[in-house]
Amino acid sequence: MDQIVANQVSGIQAELLQQFGDNCLQPQYTADEISTLWVDRTRLLQVLHYLKLEVEGPFLCLYDLCGIDERVRTHRTDQPESDFTVVYHLLSYDRNDDVRLKVALMENDLDISTITSLWPAANWYECEVWDMFGINFHGHPNQRRILTPPTWTGHPLRKEHPARATEMEPFSLPSEKQEKEQEALKFKPEYWGMKRQGEDTDFMFLNLGPNHPSVHGVFRIILQLDGEHIIDAVPEIGYHHRAAEKMGERQSWHSFIPYTDRIDYLGGVMNNLPYVLAVEKLAGIQVPDRVKTIRVMMAELFRIASHLVFYGTFAQDVGQLSPVFYMFIDREKLFGIIEAFTGARMHPSWFRIGGVAQDLPKGWDQKIREFIDYLPARLDEYERMVMDNSLLKRRTVGVGDYTTAEAIEWGVTGPGLRATGLNWDWRKHRPYSGYENFEFEIPTGNRGDCYDRCRVRVDEMRQSLRIIRQCLNNMPEGPYKADHPLTTPPPKARTMKDIETLIDHFLGVSWGPVIPAGEASIGVEATKGNNSYYLISDGSTMSYRTRIRTPSFAHLQMIPLISRGLMIADLIAIIASIDFVMADVDR
Amino acid sequence: MFDVILTLFGIIFTILTLMVLAAMLIWGERRLLGIWQDRLGPNRVGPFGILQTAADMIKIFFKEDWIPPFAEKAVFFFAPCVVVITMLMAFAVVPFSPSLGIIDLNIGILFFLAMSALAGYSTILAGWSSNNKYALLGGMRSAAQMISYDVFMGLSLMGVVMLSGSFNLREIVEAQRDVWYIIPQFVGFCIFMVAGIAESHRLPFDLPEAEHEIIAGFHTEYSGMKFGLFFVGEYLGVILISALTVVLFLGGWLGPVLPPFIWFCLKTLLVILFIILLRAALPRPRFDQLMAFGWKYMLPLALINLVLTGAIGLALG
Numbered sequence: 001m002d003q004i005v006a007n008q009v010s011g012i013q014a015e016l017l018q019q020f021g022d023n024c025l026q027p028q029y030t031a032d033e034i035s036t037l038w039v040d041r042t043r044l045l046q047v048l049h050y051l052k053l054e055v056e057g058p059f060l061c062l063y064d065l066c067g068i069d070e071r072v073r074t075h076r077t078d079q080p081e082s083d084f085t086v087v088y089h090l091l092s093y094d095r096n097d098d099v100r101l102k103v104a105l106m107e108n109d110l111d112i113s114t115i116t117s118l119w120p121a122a123n124w125y126e127c128e129v130w131d132m133f134g135i136n137f138h139g140h141p142n143q144r145r146i147l148t149p150p151t152w153t154g155h156p157l158r159k160e161h162p163a164r165a166t167e168m169e170p171f172s173l174p175s176e177k178q179e180k181e182q183e184a185l186k187f188k189p190e191y192w193g194m195k196r197q198g199e200d201t202d203f204m205f206l207n208l209g210p211n212h213p214s215v216h217g218v219f220r221i222i223l224q225l226d227g228e229h230i231i232d233a234v235p236e237i238g239y240h241h242r243a244a245e246k247m248g249e250r251q252s253w254h255s256f257i258p259y260t261d262r263i264d265y266l267g268g269v270m271n272n273l274p275y276v277l278a279v280e281k282l283a284g285i286q287v288p289d290r291v292k293t294i295r296v297m298m299a300e301l302f303r304i305a306s307h308l309v310f311y312g313t314f315a316q317d318v319g320q321l322s323p324v325f326y327m328f329i330d331r332e333k334l335f336g337i338i339e340a341f342t343g344a345r346m347h348p349s350w351f352r353i354g355g356v357a358q359d360l361p362k363g364w365d366q367k368i369r370e371f372i373d374y375l376p377a378r379l380d381e382y383e384r385m386v387m388d389n390s391l392l393k394r395r396t397v398g399v400g401d402y403t404t405a406e407a408i409e410w411g412v413t414g415p416g417l418r419a420t421g422l423n424w425d426w427r428k429h430r431p432y433s434g435y436e437n438f439e440f441e442i443p444t445g446n447r448g449d450c451y452d453r454c455r456v457r458v459d460e461m462r463q464s465l466r467i468i469r470q471c472l473n474n475m476p477e478g479p480y481k482a483d484h485p486l487t488t489p490p491p492k493a494r495t496m497k498d499i500e501t502l503i504d505h506f507l508g509v510s511w512g513p514v515i516p517a518g519e520a521s522i523g524v525e526a527t528k529g530n531n532s533y534y535l536i537s538d539g540s541t542m543s544y545r546t547r548i549r550t551p552s553f554a555h556l557q558m559i560p561l562i563s564r565g566l567m568i569a570d571l572i573a574i575i576a577s578i579d580f581v582m583a584d585v586d587r
Numbered sequence: 588m589f590d591v592i593l594t595l596f597g598i599i600f601t602i603l604t605l606m607v608l609a610a611m612l613i614w615g616e617r618r619l620l621g622i623w624q625d626r627l628g629p630n631r632v633g634p635f636g637i638l639q640t641a642a643d644m645i646k647i648f649f650k651e652d653w654i655p656p657f658a659e660k661a662v663f664f665f666a667p668c669v670v671v672i673t674m675l676m677a678f679a680v681v682p683f684s685p686s687l688g689i690i691d692l693n694i695g696i697l698f699f700l701a702m703s704a705l706a707g708y709s710t711i712l713a714g715w716s717s718n719n720k721y722a723l724l725g726g727m728r729s730a731a732q733m734i735s736y737d738v739f740m741g742l743s744l745m746g747v748v749m750l751s752g753s754f755n756l757r758e759i760v761e762a763q764r765d766v767w768y769i770i771p772q773f774v775g776f777c778i779f780m781v782a783g784i785a786e787s788h789r790l791p792f793d794l795p796e797a798e799h800e801i802i803a804g805f806h807t808e809y810s811g812m813k814f815g816l817f818f819v820g821e822y823l824g825v826i827l828i829s830a831l832t833v834v835l836f837l838g839g840w841l842g843p844v845l846p847p848f849i850w851f852c853l854k855t856l857l858v859i860l861f862i863i864l865l866r867a868a869l870p871r872p873r874f875d876q877l878m879a880f881g882w883k884y885m886l887p888l889a890l891i892n893l894v895l896t897g898a899i900g901l902a903l904g
Contacts, residue, residue, distance in 0.1 A: 206720050214799045228724065228874060317799045319790060319871025325624035391791065391870045568724070569800050569873040 012055075012092075012099050013037065019050060028079055028102070031281050032520040034089075036100040038080050041112050044088075044103055048118055051090055051099065059090035059099060060408045062115075063523075064549040065125035066534065067133040069159050071107070073538050075517035083107040084133055088115070089521070089534075089549075093408060093422070096429055100521075105135060114140040121410045124237075124557045132157035132245075142192070147241040147586055150184040156246055163243075163250050187222045192234055194224050201226050206568075210239045214317050214572045217582030221559065221571070228567045233560040237553075240582035248546025252512025253279055254353060254488040256543065260533075261347035263548060264584040266306040267527045268338070270299045272351035274524045277432060278533045281520040283486040283513070285354045289476040292434035294356050297368070297471035298341070298348075299433075299524075300464040304375070305334050306527035307457045307464075310579040314454050315386045317576035318395045323386050330378055337367045353488040353513065355481025368472050372465050379461060387458060393451060400562045400574035401449035410561070411554035414529025415456040416578065420448035426525035433524075438467050450577035457579070486513045512541040521547070528552055528579055548587050552580035597689050602675055609822040610640040616822075616863050623867045650811035655717070658808060662716035667806075667813045670709035670820030674827055677702035681830050682757045684840045684847040695756035696748065699831060700741050703786050707733035709820065710788070710795050714805035725804025728874055729795035732785055735881040736792075740782035742889035746775040746896040747835050760839030767838040774892040776836045778885055783832065785881075787824030790866040794874055829858035 013035040017025055025047070026038040039047050051059040068085040070076065082104030089100050103112060114137040115122045126137040127146035134155040137143055145152060154161050162168050173181075187205055189196055196203060209220035218239035224231040244263060248256050260271040273295060280287065308331045312324030335345040341360060342348035350357045386392060402412075404420040417424060425442040427435040443459030445452025481487050490508050494501045507514075517539035523532030529551025538544035555578045563571045614629060614637060621628020629639035654660055680695040682688040692698050707729065714726015748754060750771060751762035759768075769776045785792035796804035803809075806817050833839055833854040840847030842854075872880065 204720060206724075213802065227727075315870065319793075319797065319799060320869065321620070321790070322624050322867050325626055329625055389870060391872055394876060395870060395873055567873060567875065569797070569871075572800050 012051075012059075012095070012097060015055060016047065016050075016099075020047060026078075026080060030100070030520060031518040032278075032522065034098045034100050034521065036102065036519075038102045038104060041103045041105065044101070045113060045115065045118070047101060048088065048090075048115055052118055057092055057094040057097075059092040059095075059097075060405075061091040061093065062088070062119040062121050062125070062411055063091040063098065063530075064089040064532070064534070064547070065115075065122055065129065066547045066549075067129040067135055067157065068536065068545050069133060069157060072159050073536075073544055075539050080104050081106075084110055084135055086112055086129060086135060087534075087547075093424060110135045111138055112136070113138055116141060119409070121554065121557060124553065131155065134158065145238075147238040149181065149238070151181055156243055161246075163246050187234075189224070192232075194232060198226060198231075203231060208568075208571075210236075214575060216313070216575065216580060219556070219582050219585070221575075223568070223571070225568070228569075230563050230566055230568065230571060233563050233571070235556050235559050237556060237582070237585050240586040242583075242587065244587040245546050245548055248543045248548075250542060252541050253515050253543060254508075254512050256546070257351065257353075258347065258349035260548075261349050262583060263550060263587060264306075264526060264528060264531065264552075265346065265581055266302075266309055267531075267584075268298075268302040268305065268346060269295075269342075269348050269350050270302045270306070270524070270526050271531065272349065273299055273433065274522050274526070274531055275533045275535075276351045276353055277522040277524070278520045278535045279353050279515060281522060282515050282518050282535060282537050283353065283484070284516070285482050285484045285486060287354060287482045288478045288480075289434065290478040291355050291480055291482065293471050293475055294360060294480065295351060295433050296435065296438070297468055297475075298338070298350065298356075300467045300471075301334060301338060303464045303527050304461050305331050305338075306579075307461050308334075310457055311382065311386070311454070311461075314576045314579075315392065317572050318392055320386065320389070320392065323382060326378070326382070326385075330375060333371060333374070337371055340364075340367060352481065353486065354484050355479075355487060359480040360475075365472055365475075368468060372469055372472070375465060376462070379458070383458070387455065395569070396450035396454065396573050396577065398447065399450045399566065399570045400577060401447050401452075402558070402562055403448060406558075406561070407448065410558045412529070412558065413551050413554070414525065414527075415460065416453055416529065416555060418442060419445035419452035419456045421446045426523060426530060430523075432522065438470050440464075440466050450573045453577040453579070486515065488513050514539065514541055515543075521549075523549065526551065528581075528584060529555065531584075550584045550587060552578070552582075552584040555580055556585055594689065598679075601678060601689060605675065605678060605823060605826065606819070608826060609819050610644065611637075612822045612826065612859065613643075613818070614640045616866075619860070619863050620867055623864070644815070647812055647815045652811050652813070655719075655808050657718045659716035659718065662712050663808075664813070666709050666713035666716060667809065667816035667820070668709075669712065670706050671816050671823065673702045673706040673709070674820055674823035677706075677827055678823075678830075680756055681827070682760060682834060682839060683851050685757075687848060688757075691757055692755065694754045696744055696754045696759075696835075699756075699827075700737075700744070703740070703824075703827075704733070704737050706820070706824065707737070707786070709817075710805045713809065713817070714795070717805070717808040719808050721801045721803070721807045722805050724801045725795045725797075725807070728797075728801075729788070729805055731874075731878060732792065732794060732881075735878055736782045736785040736885075739778055739881070739886045739889040740786065742886070742893055743775045743778035743782060744835065745893050746772045749893075749896050749900055756834050756839075760834055760841065763838040763841060767836060767841075769836040772836060772892070772896070774888060775896075776832070778889050778892070779835070780828075780832060781885060783828035784862060784865065785877075787821060787828055789821070789825065789862060791869040791871050792877065793871065794877060797871060799871075825859060825862055826855070829855045829862065832858050 024040050024043045028036045030036045066087050070082045070085055084105045086103045091098055129135050130143050131145045131147050204225040206223040206225055209215040210218040220236040222234040247259055260275045263271050308327040312327035315323040339345050342350040404422045407417045407420050421444050423442050423444050440463045443456050445456050485504050488508050490505050495505045515537045517537050519536045521532050521534035523530045532549040534547035535543055536545040563574055618628040629636040632638040632642045677699050679689040680692050680698050710729035711726050714722045747768050751759045788795055837854050840851040842850035
């Protein structure tokens with residue numbers, strides 16, 4: 001399964017065309033070379049059904065579902081007419097292949113059938129598309145606003161929706177509006193098809209969040225309780241929504257980089273990576289080896305930083321008070337290194353289109369070496385303190401478990417997927433940024449429970465150290481940015497010598513680079529799962545559409561499934577073991 | 588007349604000392620946790636931050652004394668008083684040294700058990716009267732925990748009573764001249780410690796206020812001085828359990844060279860340190876696990892301990 005031949009990329013396209021014929025499917029070329037096909041909306045369910053249940057090497061994972069407002073897009077060669085497009089991105093672990101299906105919708109008839117019967121996980125995605133674009137999914141069990149408040153008017157990702165506060169009325173909150181907003185937040189069990197009484201009990205509805213010590217941000221779960229037993233749960237997201245995708249449409253390609261840092265705010269430059277990779281794919285930039293290796297090293301440092309926070313808070317959420325302090329001390333050391341390299345700590349925004357912001361400073365190797373020699377002993381200590389603790393095991397082993405099939409069905413990626421035993425890591429199976437040159441193992445679990453999810457992350461930290469050591473020992477010499485006109489900021493060596501490069505430089509810095517029209521999405525193995533940026537360029541200095549697929553969004557949707565029948569304390573352990581930050585969910 | 592004044596003086600002195608000790612303990616615990624967790628802890632107010640609790644107290648006294656409009660007012664007000672009053676009352680029977688101590692009750696152990704059981708009402712009443720779901724969950728947990736852990740707390744002490752032949756705490760201390768009861772009654776000691784920590788709601792038995800699960804549990808709605816009373820009550824509980832452990836199992840004031848009172852304080856301090864260390868080290872079990880642990884392991888163990896102690900006592904005549 002390790003290396004799957006590349007010619008299957010065209011394989012699924014050929015199979016689909018053979019099965020359904022040219023008149024219902026129209027292929028489109030994309031820069032990322034993912035099979036992309038336009039499907040007639042009447043045939044959509046058939047095609048999806050075929051892909052999920054009939055084809056050999058099925059596409060079991062609904063990787064992403066998003067919308068595009070196409071109305072003002074100019075570069076649409078070989079694409080059918082469309083005002084709004086719904087994009088279904090499917091993933092097959094058997095084939096190690098993707099397929100992207102697009103459905104064209106016209107503005108006067110924004111209606112498409114739901115696919116929740118095929119993929120229950122489509123529920124939240126379709127809600128998001130409804131919320132952002134106003135596309136109606138008929139047959140959806142509970143179509144609602146999911147990221148914006150229920151009282152919001154308009155659909156934010158439509159092009160006519162204002163992108164700045166200055167384009168809107170000044171915000172005010174008179175008391176009647178406040179009451180209306182608060183009323184809208186009240187939980188009505190009947191709306192969710194929940195009963196207030198059981199056979200011989202009255203259920204209690206408990207609002208866990210949006211402010212609660214253990215929900216890791218502003219996240220609300222409404223629990224239907226019988227005593228302390230959870231009958232059902234409704235996760236409510238959106239409290240941390242900052243319209244990052246909308247911002248992508250009005251920032252230059254270059255100036256959007258700092259925004260990505262704030263998506264998974266524990267991941268730092270790990271967030272920059274899929275974004276710059278996607279932009280480089282669109283621009284056709286090949287980065288030098290030194291850039292690749294620096295990026296890998298920094299990304300792995302941030303993986304460790306993020307996992308350390310996870311480790312500490314995980315122990316804390318099951319009641320162990322001390323580990324989090326030790327782990328934050330290690331993280332502090334790490335931030336010291338990151339600060340020395342980049343000048344910033346949590347959000348360095350340090351990767352650039354075609355390179356990184358600066359070369360590594362003198363003496364960088366010394367700092368890295370000290371850290372990778374220091375951490376393993378600390379990890380051993382935590383092993384005894386946390387992972388071997390029998391109380392912690394009692395709280396987490398067998399709690400909140402799911403199978404590999406369920407994980408794939410619900411779009412779980414990253415450690416949560418590997419904890420079920422599936423040996424799948426994007427760094428191994430679809431190497432990017434030179435990961436194919438590194439030796440490391442993919443830690444897996446076998447029960448898929450809270451304990452295994454922690455186990456996998458702990459082991460991953462050791463593997464990350466291994467990768468960093470290889471970076472340290474084999475750092476290639478060479479430039480830290482690509483010699484390409486679209487590299488931003490461009491190489492300056494000849495800027496003051498000839499007018500052509502001066503003009504390039506001036507435009508690249510003042511307007512920002514103009515990225516050639518096209519579409520590309522790149523996913524990376526981020527700290528919490530697969531994070532991808534699906535970028536559409538319309539040949540301008542800004543992105544036409546920036547779709548951010550974050551791992552935590554999919555993971556949170558699964559909470560009710562794995563917490564039914566358990567107790568409140570188990571739910572807290574589950575939440576801790578998922579390892580999410582709300583910024584990563586709500587964007 | 589003189590006796591009455593003396594006793595009164597003793598009571599006031601004990602109460603004041605205990606309050607100051609409880610306050611100091613708050614500071615001490617925070618500093619110790621700080622040291623164990625590689626951080627500083629409160630070190631700004633006064634030398635080594637020793638006046639931190641005093642500053643906190645001043646702040647807490649000046650806070651608005653707020654009762655939520657939806658709460659059951661009288662009970663809400665009364666609940667935090669219960670824990671402090673009962674804990675202080677329980678100290679009446681603690682013999683600090685052969686001459687120090689407020690009252691020499693023949694049923695000292697029973698009095699202590701009664702008071703510690705009453706203290707449990709504080710959390711239950713607080714949880715119920717707050718009219719808050721989290722507080723209710725905390726109160727329910729507290730009730731269940733109290734019922735199950737009170738049972739074998741009493742049972743665990745009966746071994747000591749058998750060996751010494753008395754409910755009087757002074758006589759129990761005197762009976763340990765040859766050997767401290769921690770040796771013949773080691774099982775009883777362990778059970779008592781577990782139950783004691785559970786009674787004072789300390790980690791790993793702090794489920795009624797488990798902040799990661801139910802915010803602050805029974806005292807979610809409490810603020811200002813009423814919250815302060817719960818806080819002080821908890822630390823009084825820690826001191827009480829430690830003092831009782833010393834009296835019942837560690838030979839009370841007995842010890843060579845140093846004066847009896849100093850011995851008593853040193854031993855108590857050691858037990859307190861142990862309880863704080865537990866808090867720094869252990870995670871929290873789940874509610875049903877805690878119950879199962881109590882009923883399935885602790886209770887049978889306490890009973891077996893009782894039977895064995897009785898049998899051996901009979902056999903040895």
